[in-house]
Amino acid sequence: DFRHVFTPGRIGTLDLPHRIVMGAMHLGTETGDVDDLVAFYRERVEGGAGLIVTGGAAVDPFGAGGPGYAVLTRDADRRRLATLAQHIRRAGGLLALQLFHAGRYALLGEQMQPVAPSPVFSRFAGREPRAMTADDIEATLDHFVAAAEFAANAGFAAVEVMASEGYLINEFLAPATNLRDDDWGGDPERRRRFGVEVARRIRAALGPDFPLIVRISGADLVEGGTPAEDVDAFAAALVEVGVDALNVGIGWHESPVPTVQTVVPHGVWLPIARRIKAVASGRPVIAGNRVNRLDQAEACLARGDTDFVSMARPFLADPGLIAKHRAGRAVNVCIACNQACIDRSLVDEHVSCLVNPRAGWERRYPTVARDTGRGPVVVVGGGRGRVVVVGGGPAGLQAAIRLAEHGVDVELFEAAPELGGQFRLARNVPGKADYGRTIDYCAARLAELGVAVHLNSRIAPGDVAGFGDTDAIVIATGVHPRPLQIPGATLPFVLDYSAAFDAANLGRRVVIVGGGGIAVDAAHFAAAAGDASATDRFCAAYGLGPILGSPPTPEPSDISHDDIPREVTIVHRSRRLGARLGRSSRWVVLGELRHAGVQILHGAQYERIDSSGLHIVDENGHRRELPADTVVVAVGQEPNNDLVPAAAAAGLHYEVIGGARDVDGLDAVRAFAEGLAAADRL
Ligand code: SF4
16 A cells, blocks of 8 residues: 555645655766666656656766766756756656765866865865855855756756755755864854755745755764754745755765665665754655665655655666555565775776666667556567577576567576575665665566476486477576685584575574675674664664654564674775775675674684684784684686586587676676676677
């Protein structure tokens, strides 16, 4: 029942079909071929999105978040955005242009020094900005107004002013970054004056009817950030100058508190939106941050936490999020991995999505949406051929889905009793239960497309010749854990990571050998214990009580783990644990391990295992014994590729994808993407 989600709403003069707003995302294609941008947004419009906020467009060159940002003082960027606005309007979409100034977070290259209220070094940009003069401030205000006028004339449905996440307007508000003592700083009223002036002047320029949203920072989560009472006063002042809605963001790039990663409980930030709603004088409040499913949005709206829910990454994971829910169909869920979106966006790379590798590549992998009466079903082409896919992990699942969308007759064989391959293991890690939903979605999509799935069906090399009547075989047989080559590695209490995630009892002392992402996940999994809800644990770990004011609705524990407090040690050879984890997630998961008391030993050499545990030489050259009830081995992977010679010998047309092709640099992003690409090559 999505009654509240599907209740129409209104922002200013804008009538909206439902209560979900697609939040702004920098895509990395903003300065490229406009047809790519059009295809991306049009697919979301066709999938039922209501109001869509674009990625930030810098109001002037100093405001650019990076070289790939559109800059609204450049003719070429204005032309591109005007074309986008026209196309989306014609497609029936409602596109709000986000007006952006990165301030001290601008990544401008050596030639230009970022500008900010005060010269406060930014760890994120790695530079100290120049303090804006009074003339700079006036010029920047003019640029915001000119940008808003451009948006209105170009056919955008609304504008959203970016005043959160530690960007320029937020920097004026926060005592930590505004050290001025002039008209634009010195006390809360003068610190908020810049943001209020932006809104007041835009409203004056555009008249009373053009929808104006401001994205404010509900909590900066940095030392010296904007106090809650100043945030509330800013919100009230914005309402007073005619802002139509307040979109509540959380946290800065420099925050030591994670806000959108897997460990962040769903809906944890909503109490802040509730507080702002109380001062918004009835103007709609939009909020999200870690609301990634429509059932969570429904609960949030039903409780009255917010008037609209902002969802951004979920529209990467599934452009049909809204239409599919309306039709009661399976929906692909954002798993908050950040691997193909935020981590790329932070370095201005082309954004996509781990669970939906078509995101951002809609023109390379086109679809035809056919309305079957149950909402648009994405189908690519007419029926042709028969293909066997061996392996039901990410690569095989994606290949099978895409082939079936092409109309190919697909049969999928999976050796295990369930689909998912290695990806399935992650669902037992705290915060990663949604990984299981990815597999559920793929299974539902395969069923929708009529793919024959055979579980418990290992294909041996000798079976391959029997596929002679197929047009092609996709070998997506994945990997197996690399064994540890030291004495004692075959003792019964030594488990490979795959067995460890399924083990009923790991005992009290667990030693994890290896330093990659899987070893980190295994440590997180082993260290999870106790019966506190994920929400309580998270709030306690980051001291959020005073920040949130009222407690968030607790999220029930999303994993089944036992109650045994464990001593967990992770021991690895290199100096950098989880070196390949993404920029936005690595510091968070390592912090979680610290909070959970996991001991981390770097630079070790593994010597042997015996009944008392693992023996190592530590980074100082000392021999040590690490007592263990269980030793978990996560020292890498080897490809399962024994079908390849058989397929070649049988003269079959075949594709090898994912871990079966190459384990170097393997992750789920690559596996899903290779499945998609292989299907289109066949
Ligand atoms: Fe969500 Fe990960 Fe996709 Fe980003 S890459 S949208 S976090 S599933």
